[in-house]
Amino acid sequence: MPRTADHEERRRQIAVAVCELIAGNGLDAVTVARTASTAGMSVGLVQHYFRTKDEMLLHAFNEVSAAIRRRADERIRAGIEHRRPVSYVLTEAMTEFLPLDDTRRTEFRVTRAFAGRALDAPALAKVDIETARRLREDIARAVHNGKECGEVEADLDPWPAAVRLAAVTEGLAMQVYRDPAGVNGVSAAELAASVIEAELAAVFTGECRQYARAADE
Known part of the structure; x- marks a missing residue:
């Protein structure tokens, strides 16, 4: 039906x-x-x-994950529309996974609760693993796109970079959640931006040839 x-x-x-x-x-x-x-x-x-409770939790997790992905996808579309470098677009997308406002803090609590429950529930663990895998795949694709346009060195393997950037995103989310006001007078948003910028700078070391060519035409 x-x-x-x-x-x-x-x-x-x-x-x-x-x-x-x-x-x-x-x-x-x-x-x-x-x-x-x-x-x-x-x-x-x-x-x-x-x-069951697990069915409700799984549905809530899927709803939250879909909401995060919609916002990240919108950031990506906006970046492409405004001809932004891949590194800029990836920065915007990664930020959507950080609990920097009330909505994202609630989402973070749901995803953490789901991950904890998944430790003892194989069916939930499968979904949790697949969700994490999709994030790595998205980042690896962005790094690959960066190689094509000149922002990333041609011999760099996208997958180790994707694993590191995904780990940074997950760990940074926990840090922001624990200290939402920031540290030593620096806001959480500023700290998050500086960490992401530093990590991406180690991967995206070149300039985007695609938009440079377009500007010259």
């Missing part, structure tokens, strides 16, 4: 409720009863869509 708009809206409302509970009180606060109350639904209706 095809899913209706009403069906998808209720599933979205449940995902929002799960995120609110995790953001406010952690993963242990997520139960079918509390989720139903937060979403303004009956327990029976929530159970109609999700039989």
Whole structure:
């Protein structure tokens, strides 16, 4: 049976409720009863869509991941439209994974809760691993594109660079979450930008020939 708009809206409302509970009180606060109350639904209706807590958590994780990717994709589209270098576009995309505002802090708590739960749930672990793999693939593709346009040295292997940049993004997200106000008078946003800039500068060492040629024509 095809899913209706009403069906998808209720599933979205449940995902929002799960995120609110995790953001406010952690993963242990997520139960079918509390989720139903937060979403303004009956327990029976929530159970109609999700039989277990893990199913609700998986759906919330997928919703959050999709939201992050939509924003990152929009940054990428804007960068291409405005003829920005690959390094600039990648900087903008990586920033969307950092908890620099209330929305992204909530998303970070959900993804961390999911990762913790996945340690003991193989089905969830598979999704968590695949999500991380996609991030590495996206970064590796950006590095490869940088090689084609001259921003990256031709003999540089994109995959080690992608693993390092993904690790930097994940670790930086935790640092920002722990100290949202920043460190030693420097805001979290400024610190994050400087770390990303330094890491990308080690990979994107050249200038973009593609846009330079276009400017000369």
